[in-house]
Amino acid sequence: MSIRVGVIGGGQLARMMVPAAVNLGLDIRVLAEQEGMSARLATVEVGDYRDADTVLAFAETVDVITFDHEHVPQHVLRALVDAGVQVHPGPDALAVAQDKLLMRERLTELGLPVPDWARVHDQEELAAFLAEHGGKGVVKTPRGGYDGKGVRVVHGPNEVDDWFTALSEDANGGALLVEELVSFRRELAQLVARRPSGEVVPWRVVETVQLGGVCSEVIAPAPGSAGRLADTAEEIAVTVATALGVTGVLAVELFETDDDRLLINELAMRPHNSGHWTQDGSVTSQFEQHLRAVLDLPLGWTGCHRDWTVMVNVLGGPAEGTLDDRYPQVLGAHPLAKVHNYGKDPRPGRKVGHVNVAGDDLDDVVYEARAAAALLGAENA
Amino acid sequence: MSIRVGVIGGGQLARMMVPAAVNLGLDIRVLAEQEGMSARLATVEVGDYRDADTVLAFAETVDVITFDHEHVPQHVLRALVDAGVQVHPGPDALAVAQDKLLMRERLTELGLPVPDWARVHDQEELAAFLAEHGGKGVVKTPRGGYDGKGVRVVHGPNEVDDWFTALSEDANGGALLVEELVSFRRELAQLVARRPSGEVVPWRVVETVQLGGVCSEVIAPAPGSAGRLADTAEEIAVTVATALGVTGVLAVELFETDDDRLLINELAMRPHNSGHWTQDGSVTSQFEQHLRAVLDLPLGWTGCHRDWTVMVNVLGGPAEGTLDDRYPQVLGAHPLAKVHNYGKDPRPGRKVGHVNVAGDDLDDVVYEARAAAALLGAENA
Numbered sequence: 001m002s003i004r005v006g007v008i009g010g011g012q013l014a015r016m017m018v019p020a021a022v023n024l025g026l027d028i029r030v031l032a033e034q035e036g037m038s039a040r041l042a043t044v045e046v047g048d049y050r051d052a053d054t055v056l057a058f059a060e061t062v063d064v065i066t067f068d069h070e071h072v073p074q075h076v077l078r079a080l081v082d083a084g085v086q087v088h089p090g091p092d093a094l095a096v097a098q099d100k101l102l103m104r105e106r107l108t109e110l111g112l113p114v115p116d117w118a119r120v121h122d123q124e125e126l127a128a129f130l131a132e133h134g135g136k137g138v139v140k141t142p143r144g145g146y147d148g149k150g151v152r153v154v155h156g157p158n159e160v161d162d163w164f165t166a167l168s169e170d171a172n173g174g175a176l177l178v179e180e181l182v183s184f185r186r187e188l189a190q191l192v193a194r195r196p197s198g199e200v201v202p203w204r205v206v207e208t209v210q211l212g213g214v215c216s217e218v219i220a221p222a223p224g225s226a227g228r229l230a231d232t233a234e235e236i237a238v239t240v241a242t243a244l245g246v247t248g249v250l251a252v253e254l255f256e257t258d259d260d261r262l263l264i265n266e267l268a269m270r271p272h273n274s275g276h277w278t279q280d281g282s283v284t285s286q287f288e289q290h291l292r293a294v295l296d297l298p299l300g301w302t303g304c305h306r307d308w309t310v311m312v313n314v315l316g317g318p319a320e321g322t323l324d325d326r327y328p329q330v331l332g333a334h335p336l337a338k339v340h341n342y343g344k345d346p347r348p349g350r351k352v353g354h355v356n357v358a359g360d361d362l363d364d365v366v367y368e369a370r371a372a373a374a375l376l377g378a379e380n381a
Numbered sequence: 382m383s384i385r386v387g388v389i390g391g392g393q394l395a396r397m398m399v400p401a402a403v404n405l406g407l408d409i410r411v412l413a414e415q416e417g418m419s420a421r422l423a424t425v426e427v428g429d430y431r432d433a434d435t436v437l438a439f440a441e442t443v444d445v446i447t448f449d450h451e452h453v454p455q456h457v458l459r460a461l462v463d464a465g466v467q468v469h470p471g472p473d474a475l476a477v478a479q480d481k482l483l484m485r486e487r488l489t490e491l492g493l494p495v496p497d498w499a500r501v502h503d504q505e506e507l508a509a510f511l512a513e514h515g516g517k518g519v520v521k522t523p524r525g526g527y528d529g530k531g532v533r534v535v536h537g538p539n540e541v542d543d544w545f546t547a548l549s550e551d552a553n554g555g556a557l558l559v560e561e562l563v564s565f566r567r568e569l570a571q572l573v574a575r576r577p578s579g580e581v582v583p584w585r586v587v588e589t590v591q592l593g594g595v596c597s598e599v600i601a602p603a604p605g606s607a608g609r610l611a612d613t614a615e616e617i618a619v620t621v622a623t624a625l626g627v628t629g630v631l632a633v634e635l636f637e638t639d640d641d642r643l644l645i646n647e648l649a650m651r652p653h654n655s656g657h658w659t660q661d662g663s664v665t666s667q668f669e670q671h672l673r674a675v676l677d678l679p680l681g682w683t684g685c686h687r688d689w690t691v692m693v694n695v696l697g698g699p700a701e702g703t704l705d706d707r708y709p710q711v712l713g714a715h716p717l718a719k720v721h722n723y724g725k726d727p728r729p730g731r732k733v734g735h736v737n738v739a740g741d742d743l744d745d746v747v748y749e750a751r752a753a754a755a756l757l758g759a760e761n762a
Binding site for chain 1: 383384396397399400402403404405406407409422423660661664665673678679680681682686687703704705708709712713716717719720721722723724734739
């Protein structure tokens with residue numbers, strides 16, 4: 001019988017694990033939130049990932065459990081571990097990805113570089129932090145944020161009163177995270193994979209371009225990163241993965257500050273948008289590596305096929321029709337473009353696919369990837 | 382709704398179309414011969430491809446029909462076309478792949494280089510051919526042969542009496558194909574894809590190594606082929622694809638003779654073992670290109686990631702256990718190896734998977750690929 005991998009969550013990350021699973025002869029099963037999701041090509045069961053009984057029953061059909069997202073509640077994760085299920089990443093690591101306050105605490109304890117931050121319970125505490133940071137800051141809800149949601153730049157202590165009110169009503173201690181507004185030159189992401197027995201393998205650090213908090217474009221490797229920058233980014237991510245006991249792919253989002261420091265922005269413990277370029281640019285894709293890691297199999301080589309790989313997201317998609325209606329045009333004009341279509345209906349702002357292009361001239365590669373994404377109806381290209 | 386591709390046949394070629402279909406957001410459906418076949422990860426229906434009603438009903442669920450093998454009978458193919466189904470490759474092209482006598486006739490009419498051949502109905506005609514060719518030859522049954530089956534080297538006219546007897550009982554005219562025994566330096570394969578509107582795109586010509594009529598190893602591109610050899614091979618395959626109206630991937634197996642000629646050995650009108658290297662060595666894999674071609678979408682770039690890619694088949698597999706039992710060892714020792722596991726039970730002589738390795742030093746690449754295949758239990762490595 002084949003090795004069976006169970007993925008909780010039916011989005012495009014689960015979907016993109018399918019090709020890697022097919023190649024390696026793994027049996028991939030998905031617990032999806034609803035019918036017809038992006039990962040519908042795998043063996044799909046529909047159920048609520050917040051319900052321990054549902055998830056335990058799903059876990060009985062597989063050899064290891066991993067994730068399309070980080071939202072499975074701790075009590076469900078603990079129930080799995082208590083039942084002897086292999087869960088990767090495990091509850092302790094995921095707790096840090098699930099709570100931004102916990103994340104800042106742990107990273108600070110580890111001596112890793114993060115923006116100045118504080119835990120604030122009310123306007124007064126927030127005002128004190130802002131007063132020390134030029135009257136401005138970034139406030140984040142500790143839980144549930146992604147793609148720019150749950151993040152607000154503030155210039156005064158009364159701009160997140162709605163969040164204070166909401167938090168005072170839940171059980172999370174009623175605190176928000178406030179951070180200094182970092183002056184950064186650009187954003188980077190460092191991906192690594194780590195397996196339970198300890199092996200950690202990085203990819204090259206990449207530059208990410210965000211639009212309104214959503215990833216728009218990734219350049220791999222980050223231009224001008226060879227040497228100190230790459231070494232520092234790698235060291236940070238390896239430290240995080242090892243110290244937190246992350247298993248599977250870990251993405252560390254970084255600011256490259258105007259004064260040449262690297263500061264950790266966010267962590268993600270799963271395949272990540274900033275690693276989609278690996279599908280067509282690296283000997284081992286992040287999806288294959290994630291499966292190898294969660295199965296505690298030796299990790300693959302992460303060298304690049306060409307000097308540059310650029311990924312451009314397709315946000316939104318065509319105003320009329322579907323992505324594949326554009327194939328005659330886009331494939332005809334861009335034979336180098338690798339189109340990834342998540343099988344979702346186009347909708348403004350929605351990630352419906354991406355394009356990868358690899359080559360040795362960065363200008364050409366960027367042009368091809370953006371032009372192909374634009375023909376697919378990307379709002380961002 | 383997604384574009385739906387129907388594949389007749391549930392073997393590893395159908396299976397390996399799945400990753401390409403996932404990436405492009407195509408819905409792939411397979412009509413398999415039985416439960417649990419290699420392509421079981423796709424949406425699978427089980428049915429007899431020799432039954433027109435079964436195949437017509439399957440065709441109603443998809444937008445185009447293509448194939449994992451070339452054995453669908455002409456009457457079934459014609460019924461599909463008559464019902465208005467898009468069938469690629471079509472019946473006329475497939476007829477040439479299905480009957481080796483018809484193939485030799487058409488290739489000869491087209492003025493393409495083939496070994497000397499004759500249609501022989503009995504011992505006497507065979508004896509006459511052998512007398513003109515040094516007393517030896519290769520006899521082939523016109524239909525149903527593959528992987529060395531239905532092919533016999535003879536040194537006298539009475540060595541295929543069993544086949545003459547069998548043929549006299551069927552409706553195929555009771556003839557066998559006899560060919561000269563070509564003195565060749567090595568075997569090559571030239572793959573191209575052609576789409577209905579006429580575009581044809583080749584990959585680089587490759588060297589194939591056969592063991593007992595079964596493909597064991599492929600080196601891409603064929604060493605020393607740049608220039609005349611590559612141009613000639615490409616010209617032959619483009620001519621065949623265009624003249625026969627092939628749609629999808631066409632593989633032309635070639636002999637490079639001791640006196641420096643290229644002669645056509647066999648044709649295959651589907652993704653082919655000699656093209657598996659493209660999964661990890663070319664910007665566009667043969668499986669993606671086949672899907673694009675049968676949907677009449679513009680074809681992708683077929684450049685290579687690295688100077689060399691080597692594919693080694695895993696014939697047989699481990700004597701005990703399964704392929705994935707060997708993963709800790711093989712993936713640990715060979716981080717560059719891309720393992721493809723068809724999800725079949727190991728059995729002597731059976732193709733159960735393959736390994737691709739790409740790099741810039743041919744000796745290293747060959748070594749890595751063979752060593753990885755050997756650890757997977759390949760009888761041939």
